[in-house]
Amino acid sequence: MTETPVLLATAGSAGLGAAVVRLFAKNGYRVVVNYAHNSERAAELIKELLVATNQVDDNAYISIQADLAIKNDVERLVKETISYMGRIDVVLSNGGWTRFTNMKSLDDNVSEDDWDRAFAINVKSHIWLLHAAKEALDISRGAYITTASIAGLSSNGSSLAYSVTKAAQIHMAKQLARMVGPRIRVNTVSPGLLLTEWAERFTDDQKEAHRQKTALKRFVNIDDVADQVLTLAKSSSTTGINVVVDAGYIL
């Protein structure tokens, strides 16, 4: 079994997940890219990584389909990762879900389906994934990093179910850090608005209003968030914290 460390990144074929995948590959990690629907996009990213890092081992980067809303898929994702890669050193548990709602309307925020799906992906998938990966992370003394959001820290966001479930995720990660220490570290990153596909659902006016509210008068650079993920993966003294990367939005 090769000793080269392995990153498993969920929702890793686009947006923040892909930025983290690119950074870890550049830093010598083998990488498993999880995706849900778009196998071509995941395959393109794998090809890009092989070229960008002059990788001679064709199996250094692989993609695995799994729907994070389905517990069996999450467990299969970990089993397949271990069977292909032999180890897991870092997990970026990056899946998130929302239905954009009118945040001034209680009526628009009471759909039971929305709350169930938000809880499944924004909260439950993160504990299922840690549970499935625990043995491998125990062996590697690894790092588990979840992606939350500033929506979990302030009274706004794309929907009430999203804000509340991201807050739950931040809270849960602290408790998980106690549960799985001392061998595994658990931390969270909370980005502000990132100009990924996700943000295409905001209007230009909404995006500009967000930018104007930041102290730095800028959108968050996705690579700055990826850098924080790498720092959390490396820091042997950091656990149970939530790192906010929001250009000063929630000050």
Ligand SMILES: NC(=O)c1ccc[n+]([C@@H]2O[C@H](COP(=O)([O-])OP(=O)(O)OC[C@H]3O[C@@H](n4cnc5c(N)ncnc54)[C@H](OP(=O)(O)O)[C@@H]3O)[C@@H](O)[C@H]2O)c1
């Ligand atoms: N964008 C923002 O402004 C922002 C701000 C704060 C926090 N966040 C959080 O950051 C994380 C990443 O967001 P992003 O903006 O990078 O999102 P994104 O660009 O929309 O992410 C797309 C990725 O998610 C995968 N995906 C979608 N549904 C999935 C599912 N059910 N199971 C597995 N993979 C799934 C996609 O795979 P397929 O293409 O194959 O479906 C793709 O790899 C989320 O947790 C989000 O809540 C985002």
